Amino acid sequence: xxxxxxxxxxxxxxxxxxxxxxxxxxxxxxxxxxxxxxxxxxxxxxxxxxxxxxxxxxxxxxxxxxxxxxxxxxxxxxxxxxxxxxxxxxxxxxxxxxxxxxxxxxxxxxxxxxxxxxxxxxxxxxxxxxxxxxxxxxxxxxxxxxxxxxxxxxxxxxxxxxxxxxxxxxxxxxxxxxxxxxxxxxxxxxxxxxxxxxxxxxxxxxxxxxxxxxxxxxxxxxxxxxxxxxxxxxxxxxxxxxxxxxxxxxxxxxxxxxxxxxxxxxxxxxxxxxxxxxxxxxxxxxxxxxxxxxxxxxxxxxxxxxxxxxxxxxxxxxxxxxxxxxxxxxxxxxxxxxxxxxxxxxxxxxxxxxxxxxxxxxxxxxxxxxxxxxxxxxxxxxxxxxxxxxxxxxxxxxxxxxxxxxxxxxxxxxxxxxxxxxxxxxxxxxxxxxxxxxxxxxxxxxxxxxxxxxxxxxxxxxxxxxxxxxxxxxxxxxxxxxxxxxxxxxxxxxxxxxxxxxxxxxxxxxxxxxxxxxxxxxxxxxxxxxxxxxxxxxxxxxxxxxxxxxxxxx
RNA sequence: UGACCCAUGGUGUAACGGUAGCACUACAGAUUUUGGUUCUGUCUGUUAAGGUUCGAAUCCUUAUGGGUCAACCA
Numbered sequence: 089x090x091x092x093x094x095x096x097x098x099x100x101x102x103x104x105x106x107x108x109x110x111x112x113x114x115x116x117x118x119x120x121x122x123x124x125x126x127x128x129x130x131x132x133x134x135x136x137x138x139x140x141x142x143x144x145x146x147x148x149x150x151x152x153x154x155x156x157x158x159x160x161x162x163x164x165x166x167x168x169x170x171x172x173x174x175x176x177x178x179x180x181x182x183x184x185x186x187x188x189x190x191x192x193x194x195x196x197x198x199x200x201x202x203x204x205x206x207x208x209x210x211x212x213x214x215x216x217x218x219x220x221x222x223x224x225x226x227x228x229x230x231x232x233x234x235x236x237x238x239x240x241x242x243x244x245x246x247x248x249x250x251x252x253x254x255x256x257x258x259x260x261x262x263x264x265x266x267x268x269x270x271x272x273x274x275x276x277x278x279x280x281x282x283x284x285x286x287x288x289x290x291x292x293x294x295x296x297x298x299x300x301x302x303x304x305x306x307x308x309x310x311x312x313x314x315x316x317x318x319x320x321x322x323x324x325x326x327x328x329x330x331x332x333x334x335x336x337x338x339x340x341x342x343x344x345x346x347x348x349x350x351x352x353x354x355x356x357x358x359x360x361x362x363x364x365x366x367x368x369x370x371x372x373x374x375x376x377x378x379x380x381x382x383x384x385x386x387x388x389x390x391x392x393x394x395x396x397x398x399x400x401x402x403x404x405x406x407x408x409x410x411x412x413x414x415x416x417x418x419x420x421x422x423x424x425x426x427x428x429x430x431x432x433x434x435x436x437x438x439x440x441x442x443x444x445x446x447x448x449x450x451x452x453x454x455x456x457x458x459x460x461x462x463x464x465x466x467x468x469x470x471x472x473x474x475x476x477x478x479x480x481x482x483x484x485x486x487x488x489x490x491x492x493x494x495x496x497x498x499x500x501x502x503x504x505x506x507x508x509x510x511x512x513x514x515x516x517x518x519x520x521x522x523x524x525x526x527x528x529x530x531x532x533x534x535x536x537x538x539x540x541x542x543x544x545x546x547x548x549x550x551x552x553x554x555x556x557x558x559x560x561x562x563x564x565x566x567x568x569x570x571x572x573x574x575x576x577x578x579x580x581x582x583x584x585x586x587x588x589x590x591x592x593x594x595x596x597x598x599x600x601x602x603x604x605x606x607x608x609x610x611x612x613x614x615x616x617x618x619x620x621x622x623x624x625x626x627x628x629x630x631x632x633x634x635x636x637x638x639x640x641x642x
Numbered sequence: 643u644g645a646c647c648c649a650u651g652g653u654g655u656a657a658c659g660g661u662a663g664c665a666c667u668a669c670a671g672a673u674u675u676u677g678g679u680u681c682u683g684u685c686u687g688u689u690a691a692g693g694u695u696c697g698a699a700u701c702c703u704u705a706u707g708g709g710u711c712a713a714c715c716a
Contacts, residue, residue, distance in 0.1 A: 096655085096664095126715095158715095158716080162716090225712055226712060230712090271644050273712045279713095281714090283714080300714075321647070321710070322709095322711080324646070324647060324711090325646065348647095348709095350654095353653085403656090404655090407648050407709090408648070408649095408708070408709060410654085414666060415665080415666045418667090421679095426679095460679065502675065504675095544677075547676075615678075638679095
């Protein structure tokens with residue numbers, strides 16, 4: 089409306105706005121997300137979900153969730169619930185009940201009969217090999233099947249017999265008569281029905297013939313009144329057939345629009361390869377936090393909101409693209425910075441003793457729960473003479489730019505006192521086992537009159553009160569950004585598996601307030617990164633997964 | 643070697659014949675009781691060659707490069 093701030097539209101939005109302007113479909117926008125229930129959803133699906141649901145939301149339309157279940161041999165109900173759950177978790181709700189292409193099997197059968205009656209479809213007895221042979225190749229026109237000239241009556245009878253189960257799998261197919269000379273292979277009398285004596289996850293043994301994708305998808309779109317049917321670029325060659333069938337059937341004209349699917353560095357989306365990562369034990373399961381699956385990202389602690397803004401920022405276009413995972417991580421940090429409470433956890437502990445702090449004394453220190461959120465309140469944590477600090481927050485011989493603990497140097501203990509490092513104790517191997525320091529009593533956080541300024545600030549956990557926990561840290565799953573790029577060199581993605589993709593701190597120490605935190609709780613471990621409470625946590629020992637590290641400087 | 647799709651900094655995406663912008667990344671600086679956040683700045687771009695035009699990233703042609711299509715998969 090406002091010409092002043094004209095937001096730039098992607099090409100799909102442009103098409104929709106043109107349709108809206110011309111009054112097409114009475115200004116209705118209806119999209120659909122059509123997963124095949126034969127695997128878990130991944131980042132690529134997330135993109136498709138965000139586009140389809142996002143567009144409907146933007147233009148006051150609706151989005152259907154429709155399971156594309158036309159192949160009983162690969163599909164299973166097992167995936168249906170997981171897919172629904174993932175869509176909901178991402179923050180979207182489909183229109184009405186979930187739909188299934190299999191809901192339309194009877195209608196589709198009628199459509200096929202209609203085509204036969206119009207002389208546009210025929211039953212072919214040729215073998216798969218013979219059919220492939222007759223189709224020839226893209227640069228050479230195909231030749232007609234010898235069965236193409238059967239009469240309408242014969243085709244009708246044969247097709248009914250196919251449905252009745254009179255023929256074995258693979259013995260006959262129903263094809264449409266389009267154009268065997270077309271340079272588009274999908275137009276060379278494509279198969280629209282095949283025989284499969286197989287139990288379907290929803291229709292059971294009711295059918296032994298099943299429609300092909302090309303005779304199910306577009307027709308389902310049409311039946312549902314889908315106005316804009318969005319799919320990935322690889323389906324572009326199917327569009328002429330999509331339109332041809334709708335026209336010949338004279339049904340609601342849904343429009344297919346193709347966009348480039350999104351690739352992300354260090355992530356793969358091949359169903360086969362993902363499965364292999366799981367079965368070969370490279371990861372612990374489909375929801376391993378290193379997996380690019382929606383369930384994996386959820387367990388990793390990525391907020392749904394961050395995934396949505398990521399898909400939005402990645403944009404929509406028709407050129408091949410690979411988004412850097414850093415953009416995703418940036419979106420994740422952006423959300424978590426505002427929402428995650430800060431906690432102190434020492435991942436690799438070493439003892440710090442404050443020699444001038446009274447033995448047996450203990451105080452409670454206060455700090456902002458989240459300095460970026462004024463409504464977050466504050467947290468409190470017990471302080472004492474002995475604290476755990478990170479091993480790498482002490483350095484005996486430190487470079488100039490190192491401003492943490494080093495003999496003679498000062499550092500602020502976050503939310504507590506400034507201390508001066510005096511010395512350290514080493515074992516027989518020269519390993520530092522304890523750091524000794526003195527504190528400045530008048531430097532307490534919030535009431536600092538010391539006038540001392542500390543170079544850096546470090547986090548800590550009281551030895552007396554700290555609780556052991558497990559912290560799982562994650563690095564990139566692969567050692568190269570695009571492991572798929574090396575297939576021509578004979579290398580597989582597994583050659584680039586990063587053995588350090590999971591690093592576990594079994595002896596981390598957390599502040600006591602973390603006890604009993606609920607799985608899924610997102611936190612910032614001060615100076616370390618964002619972490620989420622994992623469902624593996626027990627009464628005895630909490631388990632945290634690293635979501636993403638903090639950006640690291642120096 | 644048939645047809646189709648695509649080509650803007652390192653990555654992604656705008657500019658719809660009229661100043662090549664934004665985000666992420668990288669780097670530098672300021673602020674900071676998180677080496678986080680925030681703020682400021684810097685680097686890097688229209689695949690090429692012709693043509694149309696007062697003017698081209700944008701329109702036309704050709705070339706080059708990348709991708710897709712020949713499953714009874716979706």
